[in-house]
Amino acid sequence: MSASGVSRRSPRSKTRSSLAVNAANDTGAIRKAKPQVRAVLARFLRSAGTNLAHDAATAYRRLRKDDADTVAAIVDQLGFQDWDSLSDSLKQHLIAVYQESGAEAVAAVLDRPLVAELFGALNQPAADYATARGAELVTQITDATRDGLRGLIEDAFTDGMSPADLAASIRGSYLFSPERADLIAQTELGMAHVSGTLEGWKQSGVVEGKSLILSNDHDQDDECNDAADLGVVPLDSDFDGLGDPPIHPRCECDVIPQVVAADEAD
Ligand SMILES: [Zn+2]
Numbered sequence: 125m126s127a128s129g130v131s132r133r134s135p136r137s138k139t140r141s142s143l144a145v146n147a148a149n150d151t152g153a154i155r156k157a158k159p160q161v162r163a164v165l166a167r168f169l170r171s172a173g174t175n176l177a178h179d180a181a182t183a184y185r186r187l188r189k190d191d192a193d194t195v196a197a198i199v200d201q202l203g204f205q206d207w208d209s210l211s212d213s214l215k216q217h218l219i220a221v222y223q224e225s226g227a228e229a230v231a232a233v234l235d236r237p238l239v240a241e242l243f244g245a246l247n248q249p250a251a252d253y254a255t256a257r258g259a260e261l262v263t264q265i266t267d268a269t270r271d272g273l274r275g276l277i278e279d280a281f282t283d284g285m286s287p288a289d290l291a292a293s294i295r296g297s298y299l300f301s302p303e304r305a306d307l308i309a310q311t312e313l314g315m316a317h318v319s320g321t322l323e324g325w326k327q328s329g330v331v332e333g334k335s336l337i338l339s340n341d342h343d344q345d346d347e348c349n350d351a352a353d354l355g356v357v358p359l360d361s362d363f364d365g366l367g368d369p370p371i372h373p374r375c376e377c378d379v380i381p382q383v384v385a386a387d388e389a390d
Pocket residue numbers: 338339342348369370371372375376377
């Protein structure tokens with residue numbers, strides 16, 4: 125299937141035509157949450173970068189010898205304890221996006237107004253999601269940051285950098301940049317959106333499957349095309365191991381529901 129040839133609004137299979145699909149990053153909840161989440165992350169990364177640059181340069185000054193064990197020793201000395209606080213700062217936003225996406229999903233498939241009661245039914249699942257995902261995302265971000273720092277410290281040894289140069293290279297690296305904050309914000313909000321949507325469909329009782337719809341600016345074939353080519357899969361399917369969207373960094377694909385035919389629903 126050609127990505128550019130698929131219109132977001134063209135219904136696939138027997139999806140109701142009233143189910144307009146937003147780009148996963150273009151719902152009201154995401155538009156509201158994204159600048160805040162991005163700011164929280166950017167602020168956190170900038171301050172963590174300053175601290176880690178200082179600590180790494182101090183350890184590097186002390187342990188400057190050119191072997192891998194030394195690199196590992198420096199990385200091991202770096203503290204990431206305060207990174208757990210990140211999940212608390214992001215939690216409310218994950219909950220808001222999950223809940224609003226879920227409530228909107230139910231309202232759409234049942235063709236009902238978006239009333240408060242739909243949000244209430246998602247209280248617990250949204251809280252559970254935010255707790256589980258919050259912990260997971262901190263682990264992922266911390267691990268990736270540690271790996272990145274290892275690379276920067278190796279480079280410092282290779283290039284014979286001074287401790288001050290290493291500190292500067294850490295502070296200026298992508299790891300602590302606004303660009304990374306933006307990517308993480310987009311990914312996390314996209315995940316919360318799709319997870320909430322799937323929970324909403326489950327609660328509605330009228331959705332028997334889902335399919336992946338490619339985002340509009342999907343101009344190169346990738347694993348999202350493979351997931352889309354599977355067509356309708358069960359609601360709890362992981363798209364043949366690819367997972368629900370976002371499937372890769374900057375993925376803006378979404379899911380659309382396969383609604384049980386009216387005569388089967390009764
Ligand atoms: Zn995609």
